[in-house]
């Protein structure tokens with residue numbers, strides 16, 4: 264077994280990178296909606312008070328204001344919790360930002376079940392689906408702090424709207440931080456099975472892959488941090504070379520990354536795709552990691568889906 | 581115009597409010613998270629509503645003619661749950677399950693779990709609209725129900741709040757009362773330095789509300805305002821209740837840092853001592 268990987272805060276990584284970008288680009292501005300301590304935009308706000316707008320509890324208008332700032336030529340970062348960024352403000356994101364092709368980077372913290380005790384109202388499990396459905400939107404779900412830093416820099420360099428979904432909890436460092444837009448990173452080589460994961464579940468994918476390795480099963484692990492643009496060639500190569508794909512996401516299976524992988528493979532190279540994600544229900548209050556187990560994302564479940572796929576492909580009895 | 585509240589009633593409410601504040605500290609400590617500041621500021625208002633003003637049957641949460649309380653600032657759930665417990669509706673032990681897996685006491689009030697919750701809230705700006713809908717429903721059905729919505733002042737930055745308030749004024753909902761917990765503070769700091777909402781009473785007036793301004797910790801004033809609201813039948817009433825965030829716990833009062841974090845054991849103990857709780861800190 265691997266030693267426990269050190270964990271790091273994705274939110275701190277974001278806040279620090281935003282300050283770094285602000286130092287380099289005097290045209291960069293940031294907004295928040297009364298959650299700057301939690302999203303960590305407070306770091307930018309302290310350093311550049313004249314370029315920081317904490318507009319209070321008005322997420323839809325934060326997005327429209329962000330668009331207006333961007334249409335004048337600025338790079339704009341706007342942050343709040345994911346449930347407010349993608350949920351409360353959806354049509355402002357759709358029209359003011361995406362339709363207008365405004366250069367706004369939405370960095371949404373507190374995505375998914377790992378919000379924990381705040382409960383089901385705050386645990387958005389639909390945001391990846393909502394955001395990837397928007398024409399022109401870039402969608403990134405980092406698995407760790409190094410990817411967060413790289414992704415924040417990558418979206419700042421490229422004009423156009425982007426949505427980054429960050430996790431509230433500190434997460435183990437699983438990548439070397441060489442994130443590239445439109446590229447699914449292969450974190451582990453293997454030919455019997457592919458596990459594709461996003462966000463907090465990438466670490467679980469690696470753990471299960473390692474366990475399978477101990478009994479002679481070689482599992483490929485892809486980190487699909489760049490949900491959109493989607494790396495179809497790498498995913499289809501995995502389908503061809505390993506014959507089965509298991510997708511892990513802290514998101515509803517109805518509209519998530521699993522559904523995306525299943526539709527792309529089914530059109531191009533059909534293989535069995537199983538989805539481990541949140542079933543079609545809202546979350547509830549609880550200790551963050553216990554919620555993953557409660558809602559069907561436990562390691563036992565991932566293991567049993569992996570064995571099921573191996574059986575389907577005739578790789579084990 | 582309305583009579584002074586009897587001293588006995590005021591004493592009962594004060595006593596209940598102290599007990600509720602103790603439970604807010606105990607339960608947020610036990611949960612390890614939650615929102616003590618805005619729960620303590622709204623305690624006296626919620627106490628006046630649940631112990632006196634609202635007509636409801638504790639045994640029959642679905643009684644159609646009941647008055648309704650919508651906690652639009654759903655993060656003040658601890659104040660609501662504690663009030664139900666002190667009122668004898670919830671078992672007091674249950675309070676310590678706040679925010680835990682499987683509990684009826686979700687982080688934000690949740691009607692799927694707890695039948696005395698009229699509307700699940702948590703995302704700000706939506707409770708007042710649901711209250712308007714309930715008031716319209718009561719009027720259509722010719723039910724005597726009155727609807728009370730408790731709002732936060734940070735919440736009043738949300739446009740949704742004003743859209744819904746506009747509808748309440750437009751439809752002349754005499755059975756609707758919007759109560760603003762004007763504690764002056766939101767998550768990141770004072771409302772007036774983040775996004776000022778003043779002159780807030782004038783805004784309510786402009787939106788066609790019979791508007792009263794009171795000290796939200798003065799029970800006779802709260803009771804007077806609620807009684808006056810009952811006499812206004814051709815428009816909704818807004819009560820701007822000036823409160824202190826963290827009220828009752830010296831080191832939490834007026835501090836935005838206590839908006840959304842639980843006290844440590846030492847802090848909880850200090851708070852409970854100030855509130856005269858002989859039991860001390862619960863086990864976590």
Ligand SMILES: Cc1ncc(C[n+]2csc(CCOP(=O)(O)OP(=O)(O)O)c2C)c(N)n1
Nearest residue numbers: 297618702703704732733734735765766767
């Ligand atoms: C739409 C929405 N945006 C953000 C939040 C996160 N949040 C919870 S409480 C709060 C501050 C609210 O301030 P206020 O209404 O004054 O509450 P109070 O001080 O009375 O507790 C914020 C921003 C939320 N719950 N809903």
